[in-house]
Amino acid sequence: MSKTYHFIGIKGSGMSALALMLHQMGHKVQGSDVEKYYFTQRGLEQAGIPILPFDEKNITEDVELIAGNAFREDNNVEIAYAIKNGYKFKRYHEFLGHFMNQFTSFGVAGAHGKTSTTGLLSHAMKNITDTSYLIGDGTGRGSANAQYFVFEADEYERHFMPYHPAYSIITNIDFDHPDYFTSIDDVFSAFDDYAKQVQKGLFVYGEDSNLRKITSNAPIYYYGFEENDDFMATEIVRTTTGSNFNVKHDGQIIGEFHVPAYGRHNILNATAVIANLYVAGFDMALVAEHLKTFSGVKRRFTEKIISDTVIIDDFAHHPTEIIATLDAARQKYPSKEIVAIFQPHTFTRTIALLD
Known part of the structure; x- marks a missing residue:
């Protein structure tokens, strides 16, 4: 049955992806936000989804309200109007937790590499x-006939706690979001709570000491580069066109793979995906075929060439992510000089991670 959804803060990366997904599933979708241009609005405009100014007149009885997590009664007229007049609304993560129950869901969590x-x-x-999916770069696809749903699970303010996926990858645990988390132990506690909600299989990076301590009611599979990992990337060859490697499980090679992506971290990301799909029963030959054609996601190692200069735009704002981006750049452009320009992302994060 088709519904009408109004998104309060529709230009947010997760919100825009969800709006696109619901639109493609046949629902009527509109939203409101500030006038400032955001990279997500191009996809919304191409889909014909109306983007309105914030106005209490947007809140009516015939729409289901989904609110971005940053908007509150004291900073948004629509939230204030909805609360004053008794209109119910769900936060993004609350809606998503309920929505995914109609699918076999695959979550991706972690401090870095989620998107x-x-x-x-x-x-x-x-x-x-x-397959329906929701990616943190503002991309979403919805199909009313899909059996599977892939989504990004954000740990900030423990927003992933409404999620109970069939399968989940956790790429790593690291101290981030210092405006919310007090310590690495606090971060670990959040991920450990999330892991307990995974139902069929949890896939974690085996060389992460915190992830080796994670607990879950589902089977835990470790992936990485070591012999004691359940899924091990081996025979790795990194070139200027991407990365080639095999994956070994239970002493047997389950496939030979190529990803047109760069850096050690992207081999790990691919190994996590391969492990998850292997356990979920997908054909490894088909997985290998389609990994070859991956073109990346928005704002992650996005390249623009001007004359003989290559400009790489990446959302890396944490020291771990910066190191990974530089590693990827050196792999693809081994003969070029690399100059890094860092744009700080929030004062609290920059100060906390400066050392």
Whole structure:
């Protein structure tokens, strides 16, 4: 049954992806936000989804309200009007937690690499079978007939706690979001709570000491580069066109793979995807075929060439992510001088991670 949804803060990366997904599933979608241009609005405009100014007149009885997590009664007229007049609304993560129950869901969590890994997983799955997905770069696809749903699970303010996925990848645990988390132990506690909600299989990076301590009611599979990992990337060859490697499980090679992506971290991301799809019963030959055609996600190692200069735009704002981006750049452009320009992302994060 078709519904009408109004998104309060529709230009947010998660919100825009969800709006696109619901629109493609046949629902009527509109939203409101500030006038400032955001990279997400191009996709919304191309889909014909109205983007309105914030106004209490947007709140009516015939729409289901979905609110961005940053908007509150004291800073948004629509939220204030909805609360004053008794209109119910769900936060983004609350709606998503309920929405995904109609699918076999695949979550991707972690301090770093969520968006790239979600993009890679959804790319492989959508080319094998009908799959809906929601990626943190503002990209979403919805199909009313899909059996599977791939989504990005954000740990900030424990927003992933409404999620109970069938499968989930956790790429790593690191101290981030210092405006919310007090310590690495606090971060670990959040991920450990999330892991307990995974139902069929949890896939975690085996060389992460915190992830080795994670607990879950579902089977836990470790992936990485070591012999004691359940899924091990081996025979790795990194070139200027991408990365080639095999994946070994239970002493046997389950496939030979190529990803047109760069850096050690992207081999790990791909190994996580391969492990998850192997356990979920997907054909490894088909997985290998479609990993080859992955073109990346928005704002992650996005390249623009001007004369003989290559400009790489990446959302890396944490020291771990910056190191990974530089590693990827050196792989693809081994003969070029690399100059890094860093744009700080929030004062609290920059100060906390400066050392």
